[in-house]
Amino acid sequence: MRKKDFETFVRERRWSWILTYTFIAILILMVFFFSLKRVPGYSIKESVVFGTRVKIVVSSKLAGRIIEAILQDMRRIDRKFDPYDERSVIYRINNSNGEWVEVDNEVLFVLKKALYFAEITGGAFDPTVGVLVKLWGFNDGNYRIPSDEEIRDALKHVGYENVEISGNKVRLKNGALLDLGGIAKGYAVDRAIQIAKRYDQKATGFIDAGGDIGIIGPKFGGSDWVIGIRNPRYKENSDETIDVVYMKDGAIATSGDYERYFIKDGKRYHHIFNPKTGYPSHGIISATVIAQSCADADALATAIFNLGLDYSLMYIPRFGGQAFIVTEDSKIHRTKGFGYFEKPH
Amino acid sequence: MVREALFYEELNDNTIRCTLCPHRCVLEDGKKGICGVRMNRGGVLYTLNYGELTSIAMDPIEKKPLFHFYPGTEILSISTWGCNMKCKFCQNWEISQQRPAVRRVDPERIVRIAMEHGSKFIAYTYNEPIVWFEFVLDTSRLAAKEGIRNVLITNGFIEPEPLKLLLQTIHAVNIDLKGFNEEFYRKECLGELEAVKRSIEMVYEAGVHLEITTLIVPNGNDNVNELEEEFKWIASIDPDIPLHISRYFPNYKYTEPPTPKEKLISIYERAREHLNFVYIGNLWDEKYENTYCPDCGELLIRRVGYDVELVGIDEEGRCKRCERKILKHL
Ligand code: SF4
Numbered sequence: 001m002r003k004k005d006f007e008t009f010v011r012e013r014r015w016s017w018i019l020t021y022t023f024i025a026i027l028i029l030m031v032f033f034f035s036l037k038r039v040p041g042y043s044i045k046e047s048v049v050f051g052t053r054v055k056i057v058v059s060s061k062l063a064g065r066i067i068e069a070i071l072q073d074m075r076r077i078d079r080k081f082d083p084y085d086e087r088s089v090i091y092r093i094n095n096s097n098g099e100w101v102e103v104d105n106e107v108l109f110v111l112k113k114a115l116y117f118a119e120i121t122g123g124a125f126d127p128t129v130g131v132l133v134k135l136w137g138f139n140d141g142n143y144r145i146p147s148d149e150e151i152r153d154a155l156k157h158v159g160y161e162n163v164e165i166s167g168n169k170v171r172l173k174n175g176a177l178l179d180l181g182g183i184a185k186g187y188a189v190d191r192a193i194q195i196a197k198r199y200d201q202k203a204t205g206f207i208d209a210g211g212d213i214g215i216i217g218p219k220f221g222g223s224d225w226v227i228g229i230r231n232p233r234y235k236e237n238s239d240e241t242i243d244v245v246y247m248k249d250g251a252i253a254t255s256g257d258y259e260r261y262f263i264k265d266g267k268r269y270h271h272i273f274n275p276k277t278g279y280p281s282h283g284i285i286s287a288t289v290i291a292q293s294c295a296d297a298d299a300l301a302t303a304i305f306n307l308g309l310d311y312s313l314m315y316i317p318r319f320g321g322q323a324f325i326v327t328e329d330s331k332i333h334r335t336k337g338f339g340y341f342e343k344p345h
Numbered sequence: 346m347v348r349e350a351l352f353y354e355e356l357n358d359n360t361i362r363c364t365l366c367p368h369r370c371v372l373e374d375g376k377k378g379i380c381g382v383r384m385n386r387g388g389v390l391y392t393l394n395y396g397e398l399t400s401i402a403m404d405p406i407e408k409k410p411l412f413h414f415y416p417g418t419e420i421l422s423i424s425t426w427g428c429n430m431k432c433k434f435c436q437n438w439e440i441s442q443q444r445p446a447v448r449r450v451d452p453e454r455i456v457r458i459a460m461e462h463g464s465k466f467i468a469y470t471y472n473e474p475i476v477w478f479e480f481v482l483d484t485s486r487l488a489a490k491e492g493i494r495n496v497l498i499t500n501g502f503i504e505p506e507p508l509k510l511l512l513q514t515i516h517a518v519n520i521d522l523k524g525f526n527e528e529f530y531r532k533e534c535l536g537e538l539e540a541v542k543r544s545i546e547m548v549y550e551a552g553v554h555l556e557i558t559t560l561i562v563p564n565g566n567d568n569v570n571e572l573e574e575e576f577k578w579i580a581s582i583d584p585d586i587p588l589h590i591s592r593y594f595p596n597y598k599y600t601e602p603p604t605p606k607e608k609l610i611s612i613y614e615r616a617r618e619h620l621n622f623v624y625i626g627n628l629w630d631e632k633y634e635n636t637y638c639p640d641c642g643e644l645l646i647r648r649v650g651y652d653v654e655l656v657g658i659d660e661e662g663r664c665k666r667c668e669r670k671i672l673k674h675l
């Protein structure tokens with residue numbers, strides 16, 4: 001073969017190769033786009049409820065309607081359980097001077113759950129710390145450090161034994177005040193999952209209400225959601241995480257001393273109270289719990305602050321949760337079973 | 346959601362031993378127990394079926410079977426998947442030996458469903474509730490608080506400590522006693538007779554309502570003389586314990602034809618020599634489903650299918666004619 005012919009031949013061959021490659025590339029791209037179309041897209045909406053940022057992530061044919069219904073229901077629960085809203089049922093109970101107040105099944109349900117956790121944690125979780133919340137100014141932001149005497153007086157009105165239920169009636173003894181804040185928020189997340197499923201059994205996604213997270217269903221129908229646990233000592237409004245967990249279902253809630261607090265004379269006073277001492281609990285600065293339902297996870301995360309590290313590590317798994325705890329000295333502790341969630345499955 | 350199991354001990358190198366049932370499986374990291382629903386991950390035992398529901402239905406309580414516990418009522422019956430025994434004749438193998446489609450629920454949901462349906466009872470049944478331990482415990486605790494009575498339909502193959510804990514919130518139990526032959530138990534069911542006997546005694550001693558079911562498996566556990574030992578043993582605890590002799594139908598890996606009617610009747614008659622209340626299940630013959638007074642022979646409870654009529658029983662649960670005590674719960 002002459003040299004020129006050979007070059008032409010090579011050039012032509014090259015062209016045909018280029019054409020073949022282009023064709024294959026187009027084919028791959030087509031397959032890629034085709035498959036992309038079949039992966040469900042996620043609708044995301046953020047809003048503010050329970051005085052915190054709420055994020056809803058849903059994939060469903062009915063995503064728009066689901067998100068609307070969830071937000072509406074969350075606002076409803078927020079109003080219903082807000083102890084400082086005069087129209088709320090908790091306000092009514094708190095201001096009935098110890099008289100019986102008739103409540104509906106939903107209130108009974110959340111209240112019984114709160115009392116259940118109070119009982120099993122020996123009062124480490126207590127829904128009657130309302131008097132302390134008020135005394136320290138966490139209800140309206142007029143923070144102050146009360147005197148020992150004031151605290152001693154307030155403690156007389158604290159204690160979940162003061163809540164009495166009879167049939168569908170509730171009353172508070174001893175001037176106790178209910179504050180179902182955290183557990184009501186967790187309950188709202190559990191409801192949100194039910195709402196999503198009622199609209200569409202196949203819906204997937206999650207709801208994050210200020211650190212109370214409930215999974216509607218696994219990502220793209222089969223993968224884990226990767227959830228970061230916030231570093232409790234990082235800058236305000238930042239998202240730096242100190243751990244990640246992988247979840248396809250269930251719920252996770254974090255309570256931290258950074259959520260609501262004030263600093264006086266270099267000391268931090270936060271919103272999680274010890275019902276025995278009347279002071280913000282100390283020793284633990286952040287507690288994360290993974291549990292079946294978000295209300296459970298929230299109640300247990302709060303309880304950890306007062307149970308203390310050793311008891312928490314021992315008992316939280318018995319109560320159906322797994323815990324990740326950061327102590328004052330910035331050390332991380334976890335129940336042994338927490339490890340399961342730190343790996344993808 | 347996976348959940349940490351309540352009963353296990355750590356051995357070494359992330360190896361653990363499950364202490365829920367007498368298999369006491371020793372599990373290396375990543376291994377599942379015989380039941381298929383408990384798994385070691387990194388030295389922690391997890392249950393895989395917490396909150397996983399395979400069926401939920403309102404049933405007549407007689408269908409469980411329970412004949413002397415609130416006769417004629419309806420009971421919310423729920424089940425999950427998995428079982429710690431492997432009976433070759435399992436009548437529920439679709440859910441006991443594999444994982445079918447599940448629905449996720451939490452204990453409150455179950456209690457609420459029971460209340461909404463006006464059911465004062467919840468039965469943990471169909472597959473084996475022992476391997477659903479944590480869920481049954483949580484649900485029964487909540488239910489008991491609401492005045493709901495909990496019923497366990499079980500093979501009784503459980504260690505004493507967890508059984509004791511569970512019995513605190515269980516009100517009635519029906520235990521499957523699969524004959525009186527240790528070899529049959531081991532070979533055909535992968536269970537142990539002695540362990541099941543121990544559970545039966547514990548349930549009785551705890552004062553929890555107890556009934557016993559024996560499925561008669563042809564060429565398996567159907568030797569009448571051997572069964573007589575079972576009847577005598579039950580009678581030695583209390584001859585008033587109701588015994589359900591149940592007819593077997595070919596299922597799963599067992600292909601013998603159904604138990605012949607005559608066989609069932611002859612076993613029934615032998616049982617009656619020792620026990621006061623014996624019934625035959627799956628035969629659909631009223632005569633063997635009715636309750637008669639063991640003292641005076643009066644017809645006390647008529648059962649036609651699941652139609653139940655208390656004809657000869659007074660409000661105190663006694664025979665109207667001779668006042669013999671029959672029912673403690675009605
Ligand atoms: S419950 Fe399951 S894992 Fe535990 S001992 Fe029994 S069969 Fe083994």
Ligand code: SF4
Binds near residue numbers: 436
């Ligand atoms: S014990 Fe019951 S559920 Fe389990 S394998 Fe045997 S028959 Fe089936």
